[in-house]
Amino acid sequence: xxxxxxxxxxxxxxxxxxxxxxxxxxxxxxxxxxxxxxxxxxxxxxxxxxxxxxxxxxxxxxxxxxxxxxxxxxxxxxxxxxxxxxxxxxxxxxxxxxxxxxxxxxxxxxxxxxxxxxxxxxxxxxxxxxxxxxxxxxxxxxxxxxxxxxxxxxxxxxxxxxxxxxxxxxxxxxxxxxxxxxxxxxxxxxxxxxxxxxxxxxxxxxxxxxxxxxxxxxxxxxxxxxxxxxxxxxxxxxxxxxxxxxxxxxxxxxxxxxxxxxxxxxxxxxxxxxxxxxxxxxxxxxxxxxxxxxxxxxxxxxxxxxxxxxxxxxxxxxxxxxxxxxxxxxxxxxxxxxxxxxxxxxxxxxxxxxxxx
Numbered sequence: 001x002x003x004x005x006x007x008x009x010x011x012x013x014x015x016x017x018x019x020x021x022x023x024x025x026x027x028x029x030x031x032x033x034x035x036x037x038x039x040x041x042x043x044x045x046x047x048x049x050x051x052x053x054x055x056x057x058x059x060x061x062x063x064x065x066x067x068x069x070x071x072x073x074x075x076x077x078x079x080x081x082x083x084x085x086x087x088x089x090x091x092x093x094x095x096x097x098x099x100x101x102x103x104x105x106x107x108x109x110x111x112x113x114x115x116x117x118x119x120x121x122x123x124x125x126x127x128x129x130x131x132x133x134x135x136x137x138x139x140x141x142x143x144x145x146x147x148x149x150x151x152x153x154x155x156x157x158x159x160x161x162x163x164x165x166x167x168x169x170x171x172x173x174x175x176x177x178x179x180x181x182x183x184x185x186x187x188x189x190x191x192x193x194x195x196x197x198x199x200x201x202x203x204x205x206x207x208x209x210x211x212x213x214x215x216x217x218x219x220x221x222x223x224x225x226x227x228x229x230x231x232x233x234x235x236x237x238x239x240x241x242x243x244x245x246x247x248x249x250x251x252x253x254x255x256x257x258x259x260x261x262x263x264x265x266x267x268x269x270x271x272x273x274x275x276x277x278x279x280x281x282x283x284x285x286x287x288x289x290x291x292x293x294x295x296x297x298x299x300x301x302x303x304x305x306x307x308x309x310x311x312x313x314x315x316x317x318x319x320x321x322x323x324x325x326x327x328x329x330x331x332x333x334x335x336x337x338x339x340x341x342x343x344x345x346x347x348x349x350x351x352x353x354x355x356x357x
């Protein structure tokens with residue numbers, strides 16, 4: 001047993017979250033919250049380290065011969081919604097809720113995982129090592145976040161990624177691939193019916209993106225979704241036939257396809273130039289018979305496929321997305337998390353890992 005009581009850990013987690021709320025930590029500007037997190041861990045005797053704005057630590061009895069579970073969440077936030085009525089950087093407790101920017105996404109999950117790490121940190125009888133990473137730049141999918149810290153952690157076998165899921169298990173997650181498309185024509189004077197109108201060429205391809213259905217539909221994530229979200233030409237004048245029309249396609253991929261398969265199909269059907277901005281945020285899934293999932297099922301947790309992406313997409317091992325809070329509150333004005341969600345989240349995390357460790 002840990003020499004830290006559950007009650008002590010729960011109280012400390014809430015107090016830590018208040019400190020984090022009070023400290024602005026926009027993506028790429030997380031240095032101050034990184035300092036807070038490192039100091040907090042060191043106060044519990046943990047040899048915490050940092051790489052840029054990421055904070056990480058290994059359990060006291062870390063053994064290279066054992067498999068390793070990573071506990072990860074992020075400490076960066078988006079900028080406050082313009083409709084805030086409360087000060088986003090002042091933690092306010094009211095009606096059982098803790099208000100403040102980042103309280104739900106993902107401060108609550110983060111402090112709950114930190115408390116869980118501390119609970120197991122001093123135990124020498126664990127079957128797994130436990131590694132903690134409080135990462136940066138998640139909200140912008142930045143390259144100085146989880147990707148930067150992973151090489152410092154050693155071999156990871158599986159992970160829990162803390163995001164607000166109401167402590168249910170997101171076992172699959174859509175991949176995100178943003179496509180920049182260019183339809184090419186030839187400039188000319190509109191009055192003389194000259195040139196080749198790139199808009200008309202773009203319309204044909206946009207129609208395909210709107211109507212095409214990829215045949216493999218996931219039980220967890222549903223179909224692949226392609227949405228045209230931006231369209232523009234370089235024209236400033238009304239009487240010029242545009243030589244180029246650019247448009248953007250937001251592509252959400254289920255776990256049954258690779259990005260390469262999606263791109264191959266698109267290239268077979270459209271005439272426009274298509275270039276992905278990134279192929280980093282791939283669709284992921286964890287096997288339903290994985291010990292983490294089976295432990296959650298034994299605790300009465302349900303599982304589902306998540307339509308949103310997280311740092312889980314950047315992990316080259318199986319990961320379960322799960323945490324206190326509700327994703328519907330993320331990025332909203334007057335963001336909040338229920339205090340009891342944090343307390344119960346810590347308890348469920350500990351029980352989930354007790355069945356494995």
